[in-house]
Amino acid sequence: xxxxxxxxxxxxLSFDEVTIIAGVSGGPDSMALLHALKYTIPASATLxxxxxxxxxxxAESEQDMRFVQEFCEAEGILCEALQINVQKYAAxxxxxxxxxxxxxxxxxxxxxxxxxxxxxxxxxxxxxxQIETMLMKLAKGTIGLGxxxxxxxxxxxxxxLIRPFxxxxxxxILDYCKANHVxxxxxxxxxxxxxxxxxFRHHVLPFLKAESEDVHKRxxxxxDSLAEDEIYLQALTKDKMNTVITxxxxxxxxxxxxxxxxxxxxxxxxxxxxxxxxxxENVPSAFSAHHIKVLLEWISKKDPSGSLDFPNGLKVVKxxxxxxxxxxxxxxxxxxxxxxISGADEEDLMLPGGFSLHVTRQGKDLTLKGNDVFAxxxxxxxxxxxxxxxxxxxxxxLKGMNGxxxxxDIFIDEKVPLAKRDSWPIVTxxxxxxxxxxxxxxxxxxxxxxxxxxxxxxxYRQHEKCRGLAKNETRY
Numbered sequence: 077x078x079x080x081x082x083x084x085x086x087x088x089l090s091f092d093e094v095t096i097i098a099g100v101s102g103g104p105d106s107m108a109l110l111h112a113l114k115y116t117i118p119a120s121a122t123l124x125x126x127x128x129x130x131x132x133x134x135a136e137s138e139q140d141m142r143f144v145q146e147f148c149e150a151e152g153i154l155c156e157a158l159q160i161n162v163q164k165y166a167a168x169x170x171x172x173x174x175x176x177x178x179x180x181x182x183x184x185x186x187x188x189x190x191x192x193x194x195x196x197x198x199x200x201x202x203x204x205x206q207i208e209t210m211l212m213k214l215a216k217g218t219i220g221l222g223x224x225x226x227x228x229x230x231x232x233x234x235x236x237l238i239r240p241f242x243x244x245x246x247x248x249i250l251d252y253c254k255a256n257h258v259x260x261x262x263x264x265x266x267x268x269x270x271x272x273x274x275x276f277r278h279h280v281l282p283f284l285k286a287e288s289e290d291v292h293k294r295x296x297x298x299x300d301s302l303a304e305d306e307i308y309l310q311a312l313t314k315d316k317m318n319t320v321i322t323x324x325x326x327x328x329x330x331x332x333x334x335x336x337x338x339x340x341x342x343x344x345x346x347x348x349x350x351x352x353x354x355x356x357e358n359v360p361s362a363f364s365a366h367h368i369k370v371l372l373e374w375i376s377k378k379d380p381s382g383s384l385d386f387p388n389g390l391k392v393v394k395x396x397x398x399x400x401x402x403x404x405x406x407x408x409x410x411x412x413x414x415x416x417i418s419g420a421d422e423e424d425l426m427l428p429g430g431f432s433l434h435v436t437r438q439g440k441d442l443t444l445k446g447n448d449v450f451a452x453x454x455x456x457x458x459x460x461x462x463x464x465x466x467x468x469x470x471x472x473x474l475k476g477m478n479g480x481x482x483x484x485d486i487f488i489d490e491k492v493p494l495a496k497r498d499s500w501p502i503v504t505x506x507x508x509x510x511x512x513x514x515x516x517x518x519x520x521x522x523x524x525x526x527x528x529x530x531x532x533x534x535x536y537r538q539h540e541k542c543r544g545l546a547k548n549e550t551r552y
Contacts, residue, residue: 080116083240087229095122095194099185100148100155102127102140104260105200107147108249109241111258113198114151122154126188128181129159132173133265140261147259156188174271186233195235201226202241202249203292207284208276210295219365220349221310224302225295245292313346320347328402329355333375333394344372351401355390375399381494395493412498417461419454419532425463427501433463433514434535448537450503450512450522453530457521458506461534466502472510475520483513490516503534 100106125148129141141157148155166176185197210225229238269275284291323330329351348368352359384392393400415425417435425433470483487497503512511521514536
């Protein structure tokens with residue numbers, strides 16, 4: 077078939093001395109592809125048919141498998157066939173049966189590619205399939221490369237997945253089967269409107285074909301243009317995002333909000349999509365252009381902090397100038413604790429977030445400065461002291477201040493990230509008065525003039541490892 081030769085030339089591909097796996101269901105499209113490949117590829121190439129019986133239609137689908145096997149035997153083509161209970165797998169994995177069927181089918185194809193060291197997997201998607209796919213994507217609000225629909229070729233395992241029939245219509249394929257006496261079987265489920273694709277096929281496609289006989293070619297031209305533009309924009313986005321992303325791991329990405337918002341809006345959208353593609357093994361189908369639009373609007377608001385919950389446990393946390401995308405709980409943060417400091421002995425308290433509080437008696441005179449250090453004595457405050465997480469309504473009387481101030485407002489003023497506030501240490505005396513917020517603010521309860529062994533010094537230090545107590549653990 078000339079269309080296959082034209083496809084290979086356009087995509088700079090060759091069948092010389094290669095192995096091709098053809099996905100064959102037994103329907104007219106895949107049978108035409110198998111027949112056309114057999115009479116197109118050179119003698120140096122090897123053609124293998126791969127068939128999956130999804131067992132949706134019992135004996136009828138098994139007959140499809142036998143039909144493909146018998147045709148291949150008659151034509152001298154090796155046939156690899158597999159029966160899979162897709163409905164059982166779908167129930168176990170909580171997938172719809174079409175998604176489960178596709179997953180298992182492509183897993184089988186990949187296995188066959190590896191087994192036979194094949195360079196190509198050829199599938200029979202055609203121009204009408206392309207129209208349906210692009211319309212379905214558009215209806216879902218898909219943006220980016222997904223809107224371009226089915227790609228003519230893409231990497232698959234160690235080889236290529238190719239679709240030589242995308243330039244043909246369904247009518248072209250049926251005409252080929254008729255002219256070349258290619259037998260095929262039909263799946264009665266294709267006549268039903270149970271699936272979205274079938275509804276587009278039965279009700280929208282006929283209207284488009286009535287408007288333009290070559291509508292499948294028009295859609296393919298649009299698809300090619302969208303793909304070319306998108307590949308360029310993605311490369312540009314990836315380059316720009318190197319300055320936006322400040323930190324990343326296999327399950328988290330942290331970005332500079334300011335740098336993201338400095339990008340043109342098309343690159344902002346693709347930048348967020350790039351992050352989602354990186355974090356999700358498969359981006360949930362629930363995502364659409366609308367979700368990315370909402371995310372960007374939320375990030376651009378003046379509110380300093382907040383969070384969004386995305387599908388499959390992805391959390392997006394905004395804290396002033398940064399935004400964190402993560403699948404993990406904020407590790408050693410969001411932990412409640414309540415420690416006692418007797419002041420009798422030297423000790424180290426390990427706090428969440430990679431910090432510790434070192435308590436020591438300091439008899440000699442020592443200059444102590446900054447909010448990371450606090451000195452007092454039993455003469456100034458009532459012991460024992462307590463180190464705890466914040467509580468609703470917490471207030472502190474700051475040095476040189478007549479009244480008191482909400483701890484919440486101090487966190488805001490000091491730009492403490494939202495994720496860290498619930499685990500930030502608060503130091504109180506035995507009467508419950510807040511005397512120090514380590515690293516941030518002190519009160520008049522500090523006593524620097526004591527030079528005897530009554531002086532107790534607390535030092536707030538960054539520690540190598542986060543060794544906080546389990547959530548809500550209390551130690552007295």
